[in-house]
Amino acid sequence: MASRSVNKVILVGNLGKDAETKFTPSGFAKTTFSVATNRRWKDQQSGEWKEETTWTNVVLWRSENVANYLLKGKQVYVEGRIDNRSWEDPQGQKRYMTEVVAEDVILLGGGGRGGDAPSGGAEYDQRPVSIPRSAQRQAPPPSAPAHDDFGQGITDDDVPF
Numbered sequence: 001m002a003s004r005s006v007n008k009v010i011l012v013g014n015l016g017k018d019a020e021t022k023f024t025p026s027g028f029a030k031t032t033f034s035v036a037t038n039r040r041w042k043d044q045q046s047g048e049w050k051e052e053t054t055w056t057n058v059v060l061w062r063s064e065n066v067a068n069y070l071l072k073g074k075q076v077y078v079e080g081r082i083d084n085r086s087w088e089d090p091q092g093q094k095r096y097m098t099e100v101v102a103e104d105v106i107l108l109g110g111g112g113r114g115g116d117a118p119s120g121g122a123e124y125d126q127r128p129v130s131i132p133r134s135a136q137r138q139a140p141p142p143s144a145p146a147h148d149d150f151g152q153g154i155t156d157d158d159v160p161f
Helices: none
Strands: 009-015 020-023 029-042 049-061 075-088 094-109 129-131
Touching (some): 009 094, 049 075
Parallel strands (some): 049 094
Antiparallel strands (some): 009 075, 029 049, 075 094
């Protein structure tokens, strides 16, 4: 029998802060954001309802124009895979990070900044905005100046495609 494995994550939650896009030295866009998901349950002993929030770091490659839409508080659907990576910090300590590498991100509307939306509700509530991989720009943008503020020194070897 052939061995099979699956690494798939689906999140529906709210953005914890505005998305941020940076570029690798060769011009590949890396957009990062965090998604809050909630779990609610009734405590068997006390009978009280309890709630827990889980924060998940998400990275989206080659989508340089989505950060304008991914704003704090907005509800999003994220589909992708779990990725674990490690690096050594400047003090020589080994650091680890788990994140979701997104393949699809869909803006569901709701939440967000109250002042940004028209009085009738959130500006994107009428229909979802989808950012599928097939619609993304294939050629990288012109090379941006090299920045060493990617946290762990991202290189082209880190791009997962």
